[in-house]
Amino acid sequence: MFAPFLTPPYLPFAIAFVVMIGIGLIEAIGLGLGSLDLDGEIGGAGDGGVLDWLGLGGELPILIWLTSLLGCFTLAGVAIQQGATALAGAPLAWPAAAAAATLAGLLLNMVAANGLARVMPGFETTAISVDGLLRRRGTILEGTARRGAPARARVVDDHGQAHVVMVEPHDDDDALATGDTALLVRREGVLFFALPDGHALLRSI
Template sequence: MFAIFLTPAYVPFAIAFVVMIGIGVIEAVGLGLGQLDLDADLHAEAESGGLLDWLGIGRDLPILIWLTSLLGCFTLAGIAIQQVATAVTGDPLHWGLAAGGALLAGIPLNTLAANGLARIMPGFETSVISTDDFLRRRGTILEGTARRGSPARAKIVDQHGQAHFIMVEPHDDADAIAAGDTALIVRRDGKLFYALPEANALLQPIRPQS
């Protein structure tokens, strides 16, 4: 069976099959390419309906899984077309003609497959966050002392348990945040973040007077 992939009539389907396997390996080793910004852009368009929604690209199916499914449908449709042509005429079709027919058959077939996969797969949740999500989180100064005009490196752990490293200055001119101290990130300016040290009076609990 695999010998037919080495013939010119099956070249497009052999290439599609190899690419499909490559994408599957990438997904399996967890390189996270399914979480590229491309996913977010396509999902946003799919939410509004239209062509992408009809093609099965939705919020519940990462783009690389959709692409793997498309390549699989294209390959299967192409093999089927060539096998039928060989059985009827004795020879397969020209690879270009077969590829065009496989694409026309593979796209609607993939729409059904993608919609089915989206229903059975757990919802796709990306761990990519915006830098604005660092606001109102606590970070720990790693080295040096953060002063106004002299930022220090701090570590923040997000809701996914991932560590991020940012440059921090105190929000107030008079404050200084030493290495090992914890501070609340309150605002940012570009890549620089400003924080209130844990000892700041605004962060202390209000104790009832006796």
């Protein structure tokens, strides 16, 4: 039954299907967008722009969009080859089929991606700007953070998503031990600087 899908005319769609499954597995075991801090955003598209047309103008994470596109490409390709076989007795050569499926897949994915962005609003919380963690409290996971010797801290963003960042005390004389909580007040690159909860500036916060 599945033998035709292993032949050259179906090869692009078989590969797309395998990649789609691989991305899905990566997301399922927690190695996807939920563990990444993205400092940049895709820009340059206004209302009606190319990114909006492709379904990337909303808040859908790129890996979810890509998985949807691969699925639409695979479905379109199989449908094209099955239709060609029914009408002409043989599937199209894979380059022609792949070109047609790319166009059809983009059109299908525009609808699918926009639909996913509407019905799965929780995806909006999986990718945030790193600066969005500032003014959040973090908990030191292990070791002691001192100036010049950062330690790992766990920070939960506004959406309940946990992030692990490297933290140093803001003041030279402070130290943050395992289990201590501190307020992230500034950032330099990937390194955050924090004030311990017992700091005089935070007693009223």
